[in-house]
Amino acid sequence: MRHAAAFAACLLPLIADGAWAQAAQKAPATVTVYRCTNAAGKVSLQDAPCAKGQGQQSREMLRPVDAPARPAVPAPPPVAPSAPAPPPRTVYLAPPRPMYECITPEGKRYTSDDGRGNPRWVPLWTLGYPAVRPHSVLGDNIGHPDKVVRPPHRDVNWPVATGGGTWVRDDCAMLPPREACARLRDRRSELRTRFFNAQEKERDALRGEERDINARLDNDCGGR
Template identity: 65%
Template sequence: MKPDFALVALACLGSVFAAPLAAAKSDEVRIYRCTDGAGKQTLRDTPCPKGQQQQVRDMVKPKDAPPVKPPEPAPKPAPIPQAATPTQVIYLAPPRPMYECVTPDGKRYASDDNTGNPRWVPLWTLGYQAVRPTTSLGSNIGGPPPRPDNPTRPPRGDINWPVAMGGGQWIRDACTMLPPAETCARLLDRRKQIRTRFFNAMPSERDVLRVEERGINARLDNDCGGH
């Protein structure tokens, strides 16, 4: 029996186009629309059950959207150059010392120098016998000479300045320097006394107290860290 050449040709053509068609069908999906006896419609991907009307549609298979690339962060703005802060230079004077002086009777007082208050002491209190010379006028020379701290007769720089005139000599009180912490404490005490006295002081005295307190405040700022 001879083969039918027409059927052979159709079979060959079918094998040639079968692969592209399968590739094309792989991108599609077949949807079945089924309608039952009550007119209710359903969609499915398999053929409809028997007794239901069936409509077939081939649709392109949906594809997932490509992943969204996160936006690149915005570049940071360039830093604004800051203006150079001017350097503040504060000049501090060296701390001023304070001294405690003692009088012969044991009284103590504060002083800004170590010279001590001068006092006139007759020579007989020191164990000397005073001799009063006489002048051509016949009068005795008596009484102490000017104070060492008198501007008309400045001291010679010694703590004890003996002057053998009038049967006596000037002697200064002994003084010792206080520690810095004690100096600051005494300045605070003095400022407290000034403020207490200020309320009962006369107007003229208040002006003097203001000047003294202003000086103490400046000294506390410079020497004691601004107490």
């Protein structure tokens, strides 16, 4: 018991010194600044007492403390090199193909890509020429003023046993581009409607025609 009391008496000063040192570390340190003035009136500031013969003023000030170091800013990740731009593409578009609307003598309308119209064979008399027979030649009207002079046999396309005639084509007119595109889309709708009831061979033909229409819409009409 006596030894324990002696040990505690020895330990108390050590504890007290440690507490004072810890308090001293936490308390802000001060510094004395001396303001010295010499005989010429020049003023200087220093941390030591002024020399003899100089006027002296002192002041306690907090010791400057360095600011805490800033945390290191991580370096930005390296920027991956951008992929080179692809070379420019050159697209060649064919000029829009014209579309024509043709009319038969019966008033039926249909479209054509070349504007020539369907050909048909007609007798010459339907075009206003008088009816003639193949054996008529120039000079037959001599002595017969009521006869009309006919062209020679070699100048007329005489069909066999049918009388004179010629080939004529239906009248056609070019459609405006917007109307042509509308006709193409209408035709594609007709093909798709027929496709469901068509036989396999006809379906192959319908598929091919629809591909042609789609390609033409992409090129001539700016899309489908």
